[in-house]
Amino acid sequence: MTAFDTMTAREVTAGLRFPEGPAAVGDGSVVVPEIEGGTLARVWPDGRREVVADCGGSPNGVAFGPDGALYVCNSGGFTFTAGDGIRFPSAIGEDNQGGSVQRVDLATGRVETVFRESEGTRLGALNDIVFAADGSCYVVDTSNSCVHHADPVAGTIRVATREAQLPNGAGLSPDGTRLYVSETYSGRVLVFDVRAPGVLDGPRQLLVDGTGHGWDGLAVDGAGNVCVANLRLSGITVISPDGDVLDAFVTPVPDPYVTNVAFDGDTAYVSSGGRGVLYAVDWPWPGLRLNFQP
Numbered sequence: 001m002t003a004f005d006t007m008t009a010r011e012v013t014a015g016l017r018f019p020e021g022p023a024a025v026g027d028g029s030v031v032v033p034e035i036e037g038g039t040l041a042r043v044w045p046d047g048r049r050e051v052v053a054d055c056g057g058s059p060n061g062v063a064f065g066p067d068g069a070l071y072v073c074n075s076g077g078f079t080f081t082a083g084d085g086i087r088f089p090s091a092i093g094e095d096n097q098g099g100s101v102q103r104v105d106l107a108t109g110r111v112e113t114v115f116r117e118s119e120g121t122r123l124g125a126l127n128d129i130v131f132a133a134d135g136s137c138y139v140v141d142t143s144n145s146c147v148h149h150a151d152p153v154a155g156t157i158r159v160a161t162r163e164a165q166l167p168n169g170a171g172l173s174p175d176g177t178r179l180y181v182s183e184t185y186s187g188r189v190l191v192f193d194v195r196a197p198g199v200l201d202g203p204r205q206l207l208v209d210g211t212g213h214g215w216d217g218l219a220v221d222g223a224g225n226v227c228v229a230n231l232r233l234s235g236i237t238v239i240s241p242d243g244d245v246l247d248a249f250v251t252p253v254p255d256p257y258v259t260n261v262a263f264d265g266d267t268a269y270v271s272s273g274g275r276g277v278l279y280a281v282d283w284p285w286p287g288l289r290l291n292f293q294p
Helices: none
Strands: 010-013 030-034 039-043 049-054 059-064 070-074 078-083 086-092 100-104 111-115 126-131 137-141 146-151 156-161 167-172 178-183 188-196 199-208 215-220 226-230 235-239 245-250 258-264 267-272 277-282
Touching: 030 059, 039 059, 070 137, 100 126, 126 167, 126 215, 137 167, 146 167, 156 199, 167 226, 178 199, 178 215, 188 215, 226 258, 226 267, 235 258, 235 267
Parallel strands: 059 126, 167 215, 215 258
Antiparallel strands: 010 277, 030 039, 039 049, 059 070, 070 100, 070 126, 078 086, 100 111, 126 137, 137 146, 146 156, 167 178, 178 188, 188 199, 215 226, 226 235, 235 245, 258 267, 267 277
16 A cells, blocks of 8 residues: 655635535535534635634535535534644534434525435434435434435435434445445444435445544445545545445654545545634545536
8 A cells, every 4th residue: 555645635714613524516616514613614725715604503514416516424513622723623512402404595695494304303413415317315313323215305214224323424326326334333334235216225334444433425436436434544544335345545744634525627625623724635546526516
């Protein structure tokens, strides 16, 4: 295994308030949710950034939907602690009433709540979201240990699987036939076979990291590799569809809260949550344009 050359990593911007999963807008800019700030920040290639929406709570994973809006997994709110130059979530916020899926119009900044419940149960700490080609999406609910299948335009949501232990990240294979899910505390990366929209077989273990606490968000690249934020490593671990570890990117400045990765062409954007930094990295494999990504 040959490590990435960290010298190719470019710090796009700093000072973000615990950034999570970025989403490429298509014009060179990237929208980054700030879990501590409760906002969505739009970051430009020259490092400029602006707040484009105030979501409240703690916005986490984001993805563009079939109607052109940005959909946000909001985990409801956390309190933060600082130490050794790193800020990190330390407890559930006192005003956290549960999670929600929100719809954001980037042109106006308008925020609407789409879902608060699934099958009559209050949504928990939502974490990641990925859209399938048919316009439906999978929503990771960490604290309720499940993955929901939703159609936010039609207004429907249900539980797709409870076969996950405190899941964190989610991504679809390029052909949409596999759903990958990472579990932070078990050290497992799981794969579900998608038989039909929201119908999942499995899971099978793609990889297990026996050291425990380790995985965060994930994305899939154009080669079908599962690229998972690795908290222990302070970077992104690249796993083949067969479960082999191919490589790893490590941030130039260590951070035990590297939270997620997203692609815009052959550039990977990596969020260093604890340091508040967004990196751009030249990716050795093709990037993957997500469904409905501008």
